[in-house]
Amino acid sequence: MRDLVKMVVVLLVICTISGVALAYVHHITEEPRQYSYVKFVQEPSMKALLKGHENDPIKDRIQLALGEDERGKPINKIVLPAKKDGKIFELAYGASAMGYIDVIEVMVGFKPDGEVIGISIMRNIETPGLGSRISEPEFTEQFTGIDLETNQLSAEGGKIDAISGATNSSIGVIKAVAVALEQFPQIQKEVFKP
Amino acid sequence: MRLIKEFTKGFWQELPPFRLVLGLCPTLAVTTAAKNGLAMGLATTFVLVFSNLVVSALRQVIPSKVRIASYIVIIASFVVMAELFMQAYFYPFYEILGIFVPLIVVNCIILGRAEAFASKNPIIYSLADGLGIGLGFTISLIVLGGIREILGNGTFFDASIMWSTFEPFRFMVKAPGAFVALGFLLGFINLISRKRPAH
Numbered sequence: 250m251r252d253l254v255k256m257v258v259v260l261l262v263i264c265t266i267s268g269v270a271l272a273y274v275h276h277i278t279e280e281p282r283q284y285s286y287v288k289f290v291q292e293p294s295m296k297a298l299l300k301g302h303e304n305d306p307i308k309d310r311i312q313l314a315l316g317e318d319e320r321g322k323p324i325n326k327i328v329l330p331a332k333k334d335g336k337i338f339e340l341a342y343g344a345s346a347m348g349y350i351d352v353i354e355v356m357v358g359f360k361p362d363g364e365v366i367g368i369s370i371m372r373n374i375e376t377p378g379l380g381s382r383i384s385e386p387e388f389t390e391q392f393t394g395i396d397l398e399t400n401q402l403s404a405e406g407g408k409i410d411a412i413s414g415a416t417n418s419s420i421g422v423i424k425a426v427a428v429a430l431e432q433f434p435q436i437q438k439e440v441f442k443p
Numbered sequence: 444m445r446l447i448k449e450f451t452k453g454f455w456q457e458l459p460p461f462r463l464v465l466g467l468c469p470t471l472a473v474t475t476a477a478k479n480g481l482a483m484g485l486a487t488t489f490v491l492v493f494s495n496l497v498v499s500a501l502r503q504v505i506p507s508k509v510r511i512a513s514y515i516v517i518i519a520s521f522v523v524m525a526e527l528f529m530q531a532y533f534y535p536f537y538e539i540l541g542i543f544v545p546l547i548v549v550n551c552i553i554l555g556r557a558e559a560f561a562s563k564n565p566i567i568y569s570l571a572d573g574l575g576i577g578l579g580f581t582i583s584l585i586v587l588g589g590i591r592e593i594l595g596n597g598t599f600f601d602a603s604i605m606w607s608t609f610e611p612f613r614f615m616v617k618a619p620g621a622f623v624a625l626g627f628l629l630g631f632i633n634l635i636s637r638k639r640p641a642h
């Protein structure tokens with residue numbers, strides 16, 4: 250009996266201490282981890298979208314909390330603003346949706362009035378040669394100037410021609426862009442609030 | 444004197460992947476380049492040193508019936524810390540090593556040292572043991588990664604070192620190259636160790 254109690258207590262204490270230690274390390278690395286993510290995953294796409302800015306959009310990144318997702322976790326959005334003469338003239342942020350194989354992360358660039366200046370694929374592991382062609386300019390350029398109504402496959406009355414043989418990957422990009430478009434009014438209100 | 448012995452045994456006598464043939468999963472999988480081997484080796488060394496430290500410090504406290512569960516909790520905690528630190532400060536390596544960082548938890552070198560050494564020896568020797576074995580593992584991964592990188596890509600730590608007409612054997616940086624390189628290395632090391640008197 251005493252053995253049993255001792256086993257339970259020792260394991261409990263070890264687990265508790267390790268839990269506290271992990272929470273602490275998680276907390277102190279929060280900032281640098283986010284910076285690394287922005288630096289190594291988002292920066293290449295950002296450079297393709299935002300041009301002619303005088304600031305460092307990564308240093309000036311804006312963090313917003315946009316409600317909660319379906320699991321009740323707060324959605325943290327990182328918005329990268331491009332500034333000229335101290336005013337934001339373009340901004341970009343990421344959105345993601347399920348593709349054919351895995352989640353596709355897309356960065357969408359906007360003008361302050363909500364016009365889409367372009368999209369860039371940040372991370373995808375779609376089928377090489379088929380789905381992976383979503384990152385080619387012929388496909389991504391179709392999204393310039395898109396809005397929620399035209400952000401559909403051309404077969405369904407929209408403006409986007411799917412990549413033949415990779416319809417599900419193409420739909421994944423459309424869904425991710427739709428997420429970004431839906432979030433824009435709220436982000437616009439937060440970023441440009443007086 | 445014993446401290447030096449415990450430290451240096453990891454470099455030859457108990458060299459994990461080549462002499463004990465332990466920890467082969469990361470050894471084969473991540474050694475596509477010397478610097479990947481270095482990163483993996485250092486992450487493993489970090490976990491090994493700290494898990495040895497804690498296991499050794501708690502060796503009188505942990506009841507033997509729950510020792511494996513306790514060791515795994517301790518090891519897993521340090522692995523997650525290593526992963527978080529890599530994500531924060533060495534993001535490119537975090538992307539390259541990917542799933543193999545969390546898999547350090549089930550690396551049998553670490554559980555093996557906790558069970559066979561740290562649970563029976565004082566803290567100072569356990570630290571020397573962890574550091575020695577970890578650095579031996581790191582050097583092994585650099586050697587294997589270096590051989591594969593030189594032959595498969597013509598570079599060493601990303602620096603071009605082969606002559607300009609050298610045509611790289613691409614398959615050396617692919618999965619089969621790992622087995623071929625490891626096989627030759629093991630054969631070579633067995634050849635040397637046979638000539639030495641057995642301890």
